[in-house]
Amino acid sequence: MKKRTFLAAALAATMATGVAADGHEPTKVGFIYVGPIGDGGWTYEHHQGLLAVQEEFGDKVETMYQESVPEGADAERAMTQMALQGADIIFTTSFGYMDPTINVAEKFPDVKFEHATGYKRADNVSTYSARFYEGRAVQGHIAGKMTQSNKIGYIASFPIPEVIRGINASYLWAKKANPDVEMSVIWVYTWFDPAKEADAAKALIENGVDVVLQHTDSTAPQAAAAEAGGVVTFGQASDMSEYAPFPRVSSIIDNWAPYYIDRVRAVMDGTWESKDTWDGIAPGMVEIGEITDAVPADVKAEALALRDAIASGETHVFTGPLNKQDGSVWLADGETADDGALAGMDFYIEGLTGDIPN
């Protein structure tokens, strides 16, 4: 992987000299990925965004990326290196890159940074995220209807607001669809470790779960469910359609391409400014993958109606009356959660068991 980055850098260097000679400096766009581009999930979709940028602007852009960059000190090194290579805009595509992005951005005030799923901004740092929880609500509804054992499992990565929102949204809507539903959450503390994700899925299944939702990036839980048989799964971040029509009955697809094209164009035009973007189903940043025929037609129709209601703004995923896990009131009757509360969500809603690790 390092090798590939090196090649990309070498290529970038030769291209830069070649193109500068006739006076057209291409805009350099960098991406920092938390997993490999072949993960079939999260990083794969970001990379599709990179390819879309390339497609859109042709030789007016030069793209570079580094895969499997650990969240932590090493991320700063990778970003610094990219900035030194002359990147004009760098997308850092995981929550754990938040502080490294801010630190590196301070040192390179002329480079634009875009951090995915975080909340810290600066003059040259924007944040962007997708309202995955809108998609989770649709999944939750299907999950509640599909479970026979009334036990749903959730493979969670890290205890951050984005993940907690997903757990709450799917549980809430599963419960609305099926009041007897229970949810077990397993924290695996990784975004990408296929064997561990598979083990987590097997542990859930052995404990009686028959619908597995995941907030990790590989397709391993899908394979584990396929082997166990009779267990429903959903594609995460990417369509994962190779496991359709069963066990994967639907999916949440992250579509970053329009956003990336938009932001790169802003850099070219000189209109880029720091802002926070948080788009959901309506603008198409979150897509619901095809609901397969393994889902009964009436459930499918309900799920699609819910999707459309969320897109039109008619339904807000978190609408009161809604209590927190400890029974205290979070949202009064008819009240909807504001973005501030959602962005910092650090609690389970009523009915979920277990504690959120710190």
Added chain:
Amino acid sequence: MDFGSINPVLLIASLMVASTPILLAAIGELVVERSGVLNLGVEGMMIVGAVTGFIVTVETQSPALGFIAGALGATLLSLVFGVLTQVFLSNQVATGLGLTLFGLGISALMGQEYAQLRTPTSPRWEFFGLDELPVIGPIAFNQHPLVYLSLILVIFVWWFLKTTRSGMILRAVGENHDAAHALGYSVIGTRFAAIAFGGACAGLGGAFLSLVIVPQWTDGMTAGRGWIALAIVVFASWKAGRVLLGAYLFGGISVLQLNLQAAGIAIPVELLSMSPYLITILVLVIISSGRASASGQAPASLGRAFHASG
């Protein structure tokens, strides 16, 4: 203690499966290190085994051929390490690290076309109905063949190193290569054989990941298991039985903590997630702290280059 919905029989059966890749890689590396060679490329060899095993299984539809190919692919990579360190006397630590980086890179390249494919599942063995027995059936008589092979390999390595003439030569080479050379034993030849064995074992472990545990190919899917295997060899103070204990402890507690979470047992998740690392290290350190110090148990020539003129 109430274990809620956890079924202990299924738990033991699945911990054996989860531990097998680490056990295979660790038992191979143990032999390599006992011959005096430190190969830090286990992670790279595992992932090359994973990808070659997967590709061959997809192309031939035969998991058995896939496992053989996985072992061969990783052996080939280990021989590159062998040539560099034994013939050209390169630094073993640097070469081993290079092997890991190279393995990760080339596996990503080789696997590009195979990322989202599925393989035929490789069936477990069922011993003429013995697998129907309560408790013991699922644990002892209904596992994947490679689980049995890994256990046989541990016994074989223990027996080989302890009692056979070749095993003693291998240990002599690892303890004092100059003396072994003076006695007329082929230091380089012995080490090549050990390196190839280590490569084959790591490759099998990797193929077990991509063909049985996950089962599919994804970039970087070994996710650090090679490094854990290396650590287990050290903490097991280079003894085959303790490698088995270490690998099963690590794999077992990893699976147990996931099950405890799934069953909703009220133990803080932070504790559970670090427990495999903590407990494995603690137990192995405690059992090896009795007699000589840990450093005294390492093969004396470990990591040192050998040249006949020296």
